[in-house]
Amino acid sequence: MSVSTTISELTHPPSPEVEHSTGVHDHPFYQKHHFETAEQQREAASFGMWLFLLTEIMFFGGLFMAYLLYRNWYYDAFVAASNTISMPLGLINTIVLISSSFTMAMAVWSAEVRNKKFLQISLLATVVLGFAFLGIKTGEYSDKFREHHVPGAAFDIRDFTTPPAGSKEKPLPIDVAEKTQIFFSLYFAMTGVHAVHMIIGIAILIVLLWKSNSGAYTSGYVQPIENFGLYWHFVDIVWIFLFPLLYLINRH
Amino acid sequence: MSTIVSLPDQSTATLPKRNYLNNEHGLMSWLLTGDHKRIAMLYLVSITFFFFLGGFFAGMIRLELLTPAGDLMAADTYNKMFTMHGIVMIFLFLVPSVPATLGNFLIPIMIGAKDLAFPKINLLSWYLYMIGGTFVLASLVLGGVDTGWTFTTPLSTHYLNTHVITTATAIFIAGFSSIFTGLNFIVTVHRMRAPGMTWFKMPLFVWSNYAAAIMMVLGTPVLAIAITLVALERLVGIGVFDPAKGGDPLLFQHLFWFYSHPAVYIMILPGFGVISEVISTFSRKRVFGYTAVAFSSVAIALFGFFVWAHHMFIMGVSNYSVLVFSLLTMLVAVPSAIKIFNWSFTLQKGSVTFETPMLYAFGFIGLFTIGGLTGVFLGSLGMDIHLTETYFIVAHFHFVMVGGMLMAFLAGVHFWWPKMTGRMYPESVSKLAAIITFIGFILTFFPQFVVGYLGMPRRYHAYPAEFQVLNVLSTAGATVLGVGYLLPLLYLGWSLKYGAIAGNNPWQATGLEWQIQSPPLTENFLVTPIVEQEAYDYEWLARKTAREAQHVA
Amino acid sequence: MSDYTSNRNGEQVTSQNLTPVTASGQNLNAIDAPNVNNPEHVAHHIVSPVMYLSIFGVLMIGTLATVGFAYVPLGRLNAPVAIAIACTKAVFVVLFFMHVKYSSRLVKLTVASGFFTFLILVFMSLSDYVSRAWGQW
């Protein structure tokens, strides 16, 4: 083993290549054979996760693009349609999701400081909040089904051409009212894709929770928790945009 | 210091006892492998299959077009033929061709790493690719799909009752395969370089695959969402692309081409990388203007995202937009020109030999120059009005994709075949095949420029009689071309068993991959290499060879 | 020479007693170990719970603010305000929850390039739509 002369080696584990040839292996248990150091592996993994999120930005980006176009084209229809979805439920869901993001951040911290108990509590809280979000979302969706606001054959514009009694909304001309369908298409597409991400996220969370039982992530191997945190926060960010764009177009 | 060194002697050498091919045995050792080299081989076999499938469709297209009347098959069948041809060739062959096979095999070795950063994700990519391929085959078996590879809405969403959703699923899945390959490459290049391997010591092959990977990661998701919306439109009628419901069919075009224009550079950039390696090796000279070539790849990756609407010039985008997109198209053509000239000047003062890969590379340069410059025709607004949607376009993109990329792919396969298998192929037959493909290619696709300017529309199953002569030439050429492509299949297969042992560095090339045994060990390098030489450092190679010879003596 | 050592058959072999030297005999120590001098590298930073909590607070305030502003008639300004608040919240999540503030330049660049490409998509497509009226043919 050569004596290190570079400053950077003081802060980082030296290259283990010499150990290889002498048959000594003192890598952490989780280090894959093709990485030189655990540090390299960690950075690769988190960079990989970021690149994946990059693709997610563009994936949602296509939907946002469509949204921006039609919102400008059919503003009145978008306003009317947006006002039929429940702001309070949207707000509650936003709070739920931001809280889950917070608990997830705490999970990352617990893993970093190797606190298994708190890690599990945080992960569990995140799961619960995730389910809460999906539960509320399901309620919102079923409202839409009841109101015939789901795009497709059963779609009905009567609520917009002749608003129910007590509604503050002005009746829309038919040609405008018809465009509400595009809003709801985008609403379902965007929140639907978002919900799919939530479901996948919750599934992974449950796996992480289960594996964390053995202390897998509280002995220095933070990377899965950390990467999953990135994913979860990203899903949160998408919602941060969806909420004002879908629920709050013009509420006054 | 180690002492046991050899100059591999081709006549006496035997295959290394231990290598990635024989390290483990059995089917499962292949299907569950994490080794980038084995995954590359899996890809090689699968894309070859899909290439010949696509080639079969091409053959049927050309046979139908032998006569002006639509007599060989029904119009519907013909439409399915070119749709399947386009989809198979683009998504299942050309996009993964160089990156997933040669790139997978070589990138880790070239930068001195033991594997790609995420071996499991790499294997996942291959499975996704195969699942995507299976969906394409399924839609074929179920009765095919006739949207054209461009899925134009509202045709694809409302007016066809073929298996659009199955195919859309296929493309979605294959798209994620490509995203994961790209992601793996980017992380690997950033994080796995061996000590001393700085950015500007990397071979240009790595640079160009890196640039292509960026485009894969950023572009493909937009295709995925566009295709998802098409599927949703068909399933529930969401109306975002439906003019009857207030949707804009052009929005689909924007989203589709936002991916599919960058996709053409995803297809060509890795080929550029192959050409850099081949030209350098067979002129024994470093690539002229290394940095210019490297940066032009990155420039293409960047500017490639700004020009997509040149596929929509007459489709109703605004006059302002067509101007902007046309101008940017002209700009993006320049980096390709830079590369061509740098390759030409690489030969200058070199020591040039004409092995098979070099012949393909020559073919590439000539054909790509024609293909690229005819792209400039199409980028020129007024010209595009007459040329668009005719055989001129068909000729343009076959020149760049078949004459360009496919030639580059074959150059690469021949170049690294000895490394991948440890065997040489029969050089005279392979040279013959290269020449046959070149002649067949010109005969197939050059007449299409002419017939396109005469006005023959693409995707036509029957055509006016005055176009026949040129079409007959084209079909004749396709037959020659088919032979040209079958030959490598035969002799490369033959060489697996009977080819001469290649030795480590049959071409005396400088890349790290040539300094290790062929076929390589599973872990590529027994110890991590320390890189101090530049890419294409022939002086370093000469010093090394001399020193090794000394050791032997 | 260790890395390229091979025997007569071209097989790679390692001999014992290797010192890490380069092909030309230069000592390894003169060259950096893998990734270590990588300018893209940054030490792992642990963000404290206090920080997380305060970000959480900021996000909550932001959420309430969006809702509040949605009910204030600002005319054309409503949308930009909503987007601005959402962007601010997103930036906080990215910087702190997602640790980008403490990450390498590379990660920062990655995030930026994602948004940049998204903006290309949006602006160049919309530039078509807004200019459709030009030239009425």
Next chain:
Amino acid sequence: MSHFISPVLWQFLTKWMTTFALWPQEASTIAPWTDALYLFLWAMTIFGLVLVGALLFTFAFKYRAEKHPVAIQVEGSTLLEATWTIIPLGIFLFVFVWGAWLYFRIYNPPANAMQIYIVGKQWMWKAEHPGGQHEINALHVPTGRPVQLTMISQDVFHSYSIPAFRVKREVIPGRYSTVWFNATQPGTYHLFCTQYCGTLHSGMIGEIVAMTPDDYQKWTETSTSGTSLAQNGERIFSSLGCNSCHNGTAAARGPNLSGLYGAKITMDDGSTQIATSGWLRDTILNPSQHVPAGYKPIMPTYQGQVSEEGLIDLVEYIKTLKSNYRNQQTLVTAKSSDAAPTTPEMVKP
């Protein structure tokens, strides 16, 4: 002769000699301009190809290994890089300018162009002449006169292509697009649908018959259906009840439509819009999105009630409303009991 070579080859050769064409006819005023650019572009291509080929072959030959066994390593050359960046860039920019110029020349219609409407549907082309001539998969035009086509699709994208004129334009569902040309040579030319539009895409073809003005005059007289588009439009206008609101009187609930075509309209949000054909069509289908200042959005939508041909008739009719006179005439003459001919099949005699 044919005894000596195979019959197939013989047939091929005779065909070659009789029907071989390398260059399309130039039958419009624009064709020579397009051809000029095309030739320039080929000159550019040949120049580039010869240049690259010359470099490649000279170097490959001069520095082949037998002659030049040891390569001399060269870094590169900034001067050369700059040269081959700037020269192609210059050429390409020149091509851009030329192409853009040509684009506007091809698509920008002259003001005096004659109007013909085209409706595309799977898989046929319908042409509607203002004089009431209806054609399918054919178009008769006079030579020596600019002709503007206003085109729309009933279903998917199609593309109207006349190679001999070097013009082509996509035919879009839900939106008018236009193209114009000025035929120079009498003759019959190919009409192709060049945008893939489903099964019989390759059957969506037809003939463009360019005739001398005299012949064209004869043709219009012999093939008219008797009612002009505007007359049809007038009938539709009254049968759909448009005139109940647009009657040009002071008490009318809708704006006066006379002199509307081509006018600049101030909308209720303060913007101004120009009443083009496409704009008129869109107001009938989506009236609430085009509310002129001072009016309430009470006009019903006619989406789904009028065919594209019917809309063309309406647009043509509104275009003829030069003064208030005809508007009021409609009010007087039209009886609400008249049959409502909304589809062209019914309109045509």
